[in-house]
Amino acid sequence: MSSTTDLRRTPLYERHLAAGARVVPFAGWEMPVQYAGVKEEHLAVRSGCGVFDVSHMGEIRTHGPQAAEFLQRILSNDVDRLVVGGAQYSVLCLEDGGVIDDLFTYRLADDVYLTVTNASNHVKDLAWFGRWAQDYDVTVEDAFDEFAMLAVQGPDARRIASQVLGHELPLRFQTGGAIWNDADVLVAGTGYTGEDGVELLVPPAAAPALWDALLEAGAVPIGLGARDTLRMEACFHLYGNDLSEDRDPIGAGLGWACKESTGFVGSEAVAKARKDGSPHGEKLVPFRFTDKGIPRGGNTVVDGGTVTSGTFSPSLGVGIGMAYVPVERSDLGTPLQIDVRGRVRPAEVATKPLYQRPS
Amino acid sequence: MADASYPEDLKYHPEHDWARIDGDVATFGITWFAQDALGEVVFFDAPDVGSTVTKDESYAEVESVKAVSDVIAPLSGEVVEVNPALEDSPESINESSYEDGWMIKVRLSDPSQVDALLDQAAYVASLD
Known part of the structure; x- marks a missing residue:
């Protein structure tokens, strides 16, 4: 057993224990990995609301007079196209095009933006923001302690969230505000599951009562285990697995979130990768097993390539994952052989997303 | 999932495996503790009938949605039967870890190894 003394707890820690969660260390936090079970929770999000x-x-x-110019300089997407009340996905690149983080930015007012970081990258991101901010009339603040964040996801998520908040919800990739229990709630039409839904940013003190109200209204608590299987079915990247400082956004399939004409840090390297291919000659593809077995991150692809994410898909009932493979073997339907701890399993390059929600 | 239980008629290995001894044939499986730690089992990768398993070494892999674990042989011998139902219903390992969720049957090469296994009381005590 590892020591848990220096791990942080969210304001919902007691709620997780009360809901029967198995709590594990994750990126410096004690987080719920599962409650009822990964498979059951996964399917609850696909069919109802988690x-x-x-x-x-x-x-x-x-924030500040040059907030937009500053963010345009470091974020890969075209920040000019981010309107007040909008949400935009982008990556943060090193000069050589390596990915520091992938993140959503919300424009809260003309010159106020909020960027959501991955837990394990927050300190690094903040330092990167600070380094480039020196050239601009802008203030960069660590807002970590100001917010708890709840994701409400699934086909019933909007109905349940709007009922609890007593407020209309913003559309997908838009943000809005609500007052709940005297607390300001920032509502974003974003998520990480491939389902419709919202993410709610609230003052930490308001989070436990909001959690209770969402459960009361029919939402089911979902742990990080199902969060991972849901995002893999949707082919969303996980930083540290599918993205890293050694990989560029073009190879990772995130060219759509890069607008090199804005001149962002790393844009020259990204433009070169877009024109000539990624430096390592590989491309991230989703795949599914055509027979038995379950791929895991770190498995190797026979004849070149590496699995960066893999799991058993509860929705599809087969092994699925994402792998970097040589570009010439990245076309849809290409057969792949994946070495799962010494046993070679057949797979094929599949369509993204791996799971398509019924329309 | 069933409540925690550890039948008294079984022998236990400290790596959370059980053996049901019937003459020189033993049935193997994993304990309630092991299946609970693993979570919902979605895949059981069985050894071939006729292969040999060695006490304290891995003979199969069992996978939940989130992880893979080796299954350790509590005793040595030759695999004479593999539970055919686990291919389609690996969840039996969770729901019925001592009955429907049995994994393999082994003809023991050295039945005296049984003496080194834990009885129910000693195994349960080891879980604290």
Whole structure:
């Protein structure tokens, strides 16, 4: 057993224990990995509504007269196209195009933006923001401690969240505000499951009562285990697995979130990768097993390539994952052989997303 | 999932495996503790009938949605039967870890190894 003394707890820690969670260390936090079971929770999100404590995610507030110009300089997407009340996905690149983090930025007012960071990257991101902010009339603030974050996801998520908040919800990739129990709630039409839903950023003190109200209204608590299987079915990247400082956004399939004409840090390297291919000659593809077995991150692809994420898909009933493979073997339907701890399993390059919600 | 239980008629290995001894044939499986730690089992990768298993070494892999674990042989011998139902219903390992969720039957090469296994009381005490 590892020591848990220096791990942080979210304001919902007691709620997780009360809901029967198995709590594990994750990115410096004690987080619920599962409650009823990964498979059951996964299917609950696909068929109804789940609520996730994602308070370990960080926030950086950027404000000031040159906030837009500054963010345009470091974020890969075109920040000019981010309107007040909008949400935009982008990556943060090193000069050589390596990915520092992938993140959503919300524009809260003309010159106020909030960027959501991955827990394990928050400190690094904040330092990167601070380094480039020196050239601009802008203030960068660590807003980590100001927010707890709950994701409400699934086909019933909007109905349940709007009922609890007593407020209309923003559309997908938009944000809005609500007052709940005298607390300001920032509502974002975003998520990490491939389902419709919202993410709620609230003052930590308000989080436990909001959690209770969401459960009362029918949302089911979902742990990090199902969060991971849900995002893999949706082919969303997990930083540290599918993205890293050694991989560029083009190879990772995130070219759509890069607008090199804005001149962002790393844009020259990204433009080169887009034109000539990634430096390592590989591309991230989703795949599914065509027979038995379950792939895991770190498995190797026979004849070149590496699995970066893998699991058993509760929705599809087969092994699925994402792998970096040589570009010439990245086309849809290409057969792959994946070495799962010494046993070679057949797979094929599949369509993204791996799971498509019924329309 | 069933409540915690550890039948008295079984022998236990400290790596959370059980053996049901019937003459020179033993049935193997994993304990309630092991299946609970693993979570819902979605895949059991069985050894071939006729292969040999060695006490204290892995003979199969069992996977939940989130992780893979080796299954350790409590005794040595030759695999004479593999539970065919686990291919389609690996969840039996969770729901019925001592009955429907049995994994393999082994003809023991050295039945005296049984003496080194834990009885129910000693195994349960080891879980604290």
